[in-house]
Amino acid sequence: MLTQSGPAKTLAPDGLVNDFSIEVATVNGSGSQTANIVLMRTIFQMGVPVTGKNLFPSNIAGLPTWFQIRASRRGYQARKQGIDFLICMNAETAKDDVAKVGPGTVVVYDEPLKLDALRGDLHFCPVPFQRLVAACCPEPKLQKLVKNMIYVGVAAQMLGLDMDEVQKAIAKQLGGKQKAIELNQGAVLAGYQWAQAEAAPQDRLRIQRDHQTEGQIIIDGNSACALGAMFAGVTVVAWYPITPSSSAVEKLIDYAKEYRRDPATGKSTVAVIQMEDEIASAGVVVGAGWAGARAMTATSGPGISLMSEFLGLAYFAECPGVFLNVTRMGPSTGLPTRTSQGDIEMCARASHGDTLHLCLYPGNMEECFQFTYQAFDLAERFQTPVFVVSDLDLGMQNWAARPFSYPETAHDRGKVLDAEALARIEDWGRYKDSDGDGIPWRTLPGTPGGKGAYFTRGTGHNTYGLYSEKPEDFQYLVDRLKRKFHNARTAVPAPVYSGSGCQRGILAYGSSDPAVVEARDILLEQHGKATDYLRVRALPFADEVAAFIREREVVYLVEQNRDGQMAALVKDFYPELATRLRSVLHYDSTAIPAQTIVDQINACEK
Amino acid sequence: MSAPTAPVPTNQLGLTRQDYVGAKSTLCPGCGHDAITAQLIQAAFEMNLEPHRVAKLSGIGCSSKTPTYFLSQAWGFNSVHGRAAAVCTGAALANKQLVNILVSGDGDSMSIGMGQMVHMIRRNVPVVYIIEDNGVYGLTKGQFSATADLGSALKHGEINEMPPLDPCTLAMELGCGFVARSFSGNPKQLGVILKAALAFRGTALIDVISPCVTFNNHESSTRSYKAAKDHELPLQELGFVPYFDQDEVEIPAGEAREVDLPDGSRLTLRAIRDDFDPTDRFAADRAIHEARDRGEFLTGILHIQTGQKTMHDYMHTLDAPLATLPQSAVKPGPEVLAACMQELM
Numbered sequence: 001m002l003t004q005s006g007p008a009k010t011l012a013p014d015g016l017v018n019d020f021s022i023e024v025a026t027v028n029g030s031g032s033q034t035a036n037i038v039l040m041r042t043i044f045q046m047g048v049p050v051t052g053k054n055l056f057p058s059n060i061a062g063l064p065t066w067f068q069i070r071a072s073r074r075g076y077q078a079r080k081q082g083i084d085f086l087i088c089m090n091a092e093t094a095k096d097d098v099a100k101v102g103p104g105t106v107v108v109y110d111e112p113l114k115l116d117a118l119r120g121d122l123h124f125c126p127v128p129f130q131r132l133v134a135a136c137c138p139e140p141k142l143q144k145l146v147k148n149m150i151y152v153g154v155a156a157q158m159l160g161l162d163m164d165e166v167q168k169a170i171a172k173q174l175g176g177k178q179k180a181i182e183l184n185q186g187a188v189l190a191g192y193q194w195a196q197a198e199a200a201p202q203d204r205l206r207i208q209r210d211h212q213t214e215g216q217i218i219i220d221g222n223s224a225c226a227l228g229a230m231f232a233g234v235t236v237v238a239w240y241p242i243t244p245s246s247s248a249v250e251k252l253i254d255y256a257k258e259y260r261r262d263p264a265t266g267k268s269t270v271a272v273i274q275m276e277d278e279i280a281s282a283g284v285v286v287g288a289g290w291a292g293a294r295a296m297t298a299t300s301g302p303g304i305s306l307m308s309e310f311l312g313l314a315y316f317a318e319c320p321g322v323f324l325n326v327t328r329m330g331p332s333t334g335l336p337t338r339t340s341q342g343d344i345e346m347c348a349r350a351s352h353g354d355t356l357h358l359c360l361y362p363g364n365m366e367e368c369f370q371f372t373y374q375a376f377d378l379a380e381r382f383q384t385p386v387f388v389v390s391d392l393d394l395g396m397q398n399w400a401a402r403p404f405s406y407p408e409t410a411h412d413r414g415k416v417l418d419a420e421a422l423a424r425i426e427d428w429g430r431y432k433d434s435d436g437d438g439i440p441w442r443t444l445p446g447t448p449g450g451k452g453a454y455f456t457r458g459t460g461h462n463t464y465g466l467y468s469e470k471p472e473d474f475q476y477l478v479d480r481l482k483r484k485f486h487n488a489r490t491a492v493p494a495p496v497y498s499g500s501g502c503q504r505g506i507l508a509y510g511s512s513d514p515a516v517v518e519a520r521d522i523l524l525e526q527h528g529k530a531t532d533y534l535r536v537r538a539l540p541f542a543d544e545v546a547a548f549i550r551e552r553e554v555v556y557l558v559e560q561n562r563d564g565q566m567a568a569l570v571k572d573f574y575p576e577l578a579t580r581l582r583s584v585l586h587y588d589s590t591a592i593p594a595q596t597i598v599d600q601i602n603a604c605e606k
Numbered sequence: 607m608s609a610p611t612a613p614v615p616t617n618q619l620g621l622t623r624q625d626y627v628g629a630k631s632t633l634c635p636g637c638g639h640d641a642i643t644a645q646l647i648q649a650a651f652e653m654n655l656e657p658h659r660v661a662k663l664s665g666i667g668c669s670s671k672t673p674t675y676f677l678s679q680a681w682g683f684n685s686v687h688g689r690a691a692a693v694c695t696g697a698a699l700a701n702k703q704l705v706n707i708l709v710s711g712d713g714d715s716m717s718i719g720m721g722q723m724v725h726m727i728r729r730n731v732p733v734v735y736i737i738e739d740n741g742v743y744g745l746t747k748g749q750f751s752a753t754a755d756l757g758s759a760l761k762h763g764e765i766n767e768m769p770p771l772d773p774c775t776l777a778m779e780l781g782c783g784f785v786a787r788s789f790s791g792n793p794k795q796l797g798v799i800l801k802a803a804l805a806f807r808g809t810a811l812i813d814v815i816s817p818c819v820t821f822n823n824h825e826s827s828t829r830s831y832k833a834a835k836d837h838e839l840p841l842q843e844l845g846f847v848p849y850f851d852q853d854e855v856e857i858p859a860g861e862a863r864e865v866d867l868p869d870g871s872r873l874t875l876r877a878i879r880d881d882f883d884p885t886d887r888f889a890a891d892r893a894i895h896e897a898r899d900r901g902e903f904l905t906g907i908l909h910i911q912t913g914q915k916t917m918h919d920y921m922h923t924l925d926a927p928l929a930t931l932p933q934s935a936v937k938p939g940p941e942v943l944a945a946c947m948q949e950l951m
Contacts, residue, residue, distance in 0.1 A: 216951070217950035217951050227946060231937055231938060232702070235928035236699045247607065250888075260938070267922055269924055269936050271928060273695070275692070276724075280691075280695075281692075284692050285696060286685070286696060287694060287696025287698075290683060293700035310686065313685060361773060406940040410933060444681075444701075445681035445701065450679060454681065455682040456683040456685075458686060542865055
């Protein structure tokens with residue numbers, strides 16, 4: 001076993017312990033993802049709060065990709081601007097990568113790149129990767145992959161990582177493939193030993209064991225949504241592959257293979273079907289929901305555009321269905337592998353005519369899980385499409401989180417009449433609001449007894465589902481749908497408040513949450529500005545949203561799109577509050593950092 | 607005292623033909639689609655379909671209105687233009703025990719909805735898929751559809767210069783196991799085809815030439831009643847022996863080919879044209895094209911092939927309807943979540 005030799009004996013006065021960022025610049029398709037996750041996981045296993053973000057291209061191999069790891073002893077999970085430890089493995093971007101970092105940054109790089117000539121204010125560490133990899137991996141085909149583990153070893157030595165934890169992380173990441181584990185562990189060791197003997201020690205950055213992550217998991221939002229759907233008892237999944245949502249369904253397929261088989265027959269209790277496009281996927285969800293299944297699809301913005309016609313049908317004909325939108329950067333194909341909150345208005349109103357959809361905005365891993373679970377209850381309770389609006393940052397990045405708690409609530413299958421109930425009812429109409437809550441009772445195809453059959457249509461209909469062109473029938477119907485939507489405001493997840501009743505408010509949602517949490521600390525500690533924070537978690541807005549704005553002089557609405565889409569929705573519903581809102585916007589396709597919020601709020605208050 | 611009346615015939619479920627009708631048609635008087643509806647009602651009655659187990663799906667267009675006109679005790683879904691196939695696929699996945707009848711038109715299936723029809727056939731979704739084919743868009747008042755024949759004219763004289771798409775040869779190319787063409791003016795043949803389609807397992811595609819009396823029934827149209835009557839060439843005399851009544855005599859005289867259908871019924875085909883073999887899809891395809899070149903359209907069973915896998919075979923799901931599985935069957939317990947969490951630590 002190696003001793004914890006440490007990079008330099010003492011830390012510099014401005015040294016950073018458990019609070020800095022690492023960036024690995026590589027080429028995609030080079031197999032660096034495993035190495036980067038091992039690096040991240042090691043820090044996690046050492047008890048230090050950590051997040052990992054992969055900035056990857058829309059490409060299979062050969063284009064630049066960056067992996068950013070942020071260790072934060074205060075537990076901040078937002079992307080941090082500024083790199084403290086840079087690993088340059090991509091010749092194409094190396095010069096730019098080095099140019100953008102601040103003075104004092106540690107730069108590990110492939111020796112032949114000769115980056116040390118570029119700047120005099122950095123701590124350079126040239127590594128002879130080719131020589132090292134050739135020594136520990138005789139197979140030329142594997143050298144490209146294994147090379148990545150060498151920088152893990154170098155970084156581990158320079159940052160003071162515990163090698164036992166590195167080796168454990170490798171074993172975990174490679175899941176039992178013994179030969180691969182041994183090869184990679186050997187490469188890490190080679191990098192570590194080389195650094196110990198040859199690298200100039202750095203005294204600025206250090207990881208020290210802590211205990212903050214004990215009992216936590218590392219997961220991505222798409223996996224969390226897949227778990228939510230599985231426990232929600234999803235029975236029909238229709239999808240069309242699209243980044244960044246595909247892994248949600250792929251994960252669900254994996255989980256279902258193991259945990260959703262009928263014990264007697266071994267057959268699956270969920271049908272997952274890959275359709276010819278997103279239009280057909282939405283059609284399957286509508287048809288399956290109509291026939292009584294718990295149905296869902298997962299897609300991204302371009303998919304929602306295509307699904308819009310069916311979404312209008314589902315809204316108007318009142319068919320339940322769950323639509324997971326893992327948002328990417330649009331418009332058009334946009335930046336398919338970069339994050340955004342640019343579909344807020346589209347999801348709220350997808351389709352022509354007056355439509356309004358229930359939308360849930362998870363802001364962390366637990367909520368990706370819970371809200372997907374809850375979306376099925378809401379869809380069946382309100383007989384309508386329900387959006388889970390996630391994004392690439394939540395969906396595909398790696399987040400540390402507390403283990404999810406088991407959803408104890410029974411599935412709410414909504415107002416469904418079976419044969420027995422139908423037999424007791426004299427006068428049933430599919431769209432009759434017999435309870436006065438805007439939600440009619442429905443029946444499922446296949447219900448025996450000779451009662452309860454009805455005709456579903458996207459055309460105008462009366463309370464019996466019969467075709468009607470009468471103006472009063474139509475207006476009654478769309479007004480009832482609006483009432484039903486409004487009544488959902490107490491059933492959807494309530495907003496989360498944090499503050500002490502001051503006049504400066506921040507409103508945000510979804511993946512902006514970690515940046516807001518950090519920005520509030522910076523504003524208070526460095527600028528003396530106290531803030532209150534309300535995190536919106538669903539549409540329709542709970543009454544607390546209007547109250548929060550009304551009670552404050554100014555409310556900053558933080559979002560990751562150009563046009564302030566959530567602000568537009570808030571203004572639609574509460575026009576009298578419009579003057580109190582100020583938008584804080586971030587839309588360069590990267591995840592929002594805290595400093596953006598601090599800077600924009602300060603600029604507003606100059 | 608009233609005079610004794612003849613008892614109303616009932617089927618094996620004790621239902622009368624009247625139990626299979628729907629609302630009154632609102633299509634133009636004389637529309638071919640109404641004749642198809644009548645045959646569907648008759649076939650459902652004769653085949654003892656339990657109405658509550660039937661799902662009626664359609665898209666948008668005149669043809670897509672017709673599910674209201676039959677089986678009012680079945681659930682119906684008049685969805686969006688060209689997309690009933692996906693809705694049907696979803697319903698079938700939710701509940702394998704439904705009998706799916708999809709009514710579409712030439713515009714609905716061969717233009718806006720062609721992609722969905724093609725993929726439905728590829729998956730072999732269990733459904734009787736009827737295309738009520740008149741060569742025009744009726745509901746938007748008479749534009750050409752993609753099945754309009756070369757040289758056929760609209761009412762105001764515009765001539766179609768583009769070649770038509772043929773849903774039957776397309777379906778055969780895609781491997782559809784049941785492909786038939788009929789004519790709304792040939793109720794006897796259509797009735798047998800519908801019964802055989804209901805006895806089939808998988809996608810059964812039936813293209814029914816169904817003249818539009820309002821927009822495509824003039825002399826210069828190739829889809830008028832007169833043109834269809836003059837150019838229809840039935841391939842077979844068809845007979846049907848239902849699974850529940852093997853003694854029923856409906857077999858045409860003379861030598862006949864016999865096809866065993868998956869539900870135990872038998873379809874008999876006495877060839878009118880000796881050289882047509884509906885089990886050989888490549889030869890059938892050639893015969894259909896040659897007939898079209900001569901200005902004729904062949905009707906009857908164009909292709910039949912039983913025993914293919916259906917979507918349900920591909921999906922490996924439970925036989926019980928997924929839609930109504932109890933929570934205990936679809937919500938794993940806390941120990942499963944704990945195991946998933948452990949794996950992520």
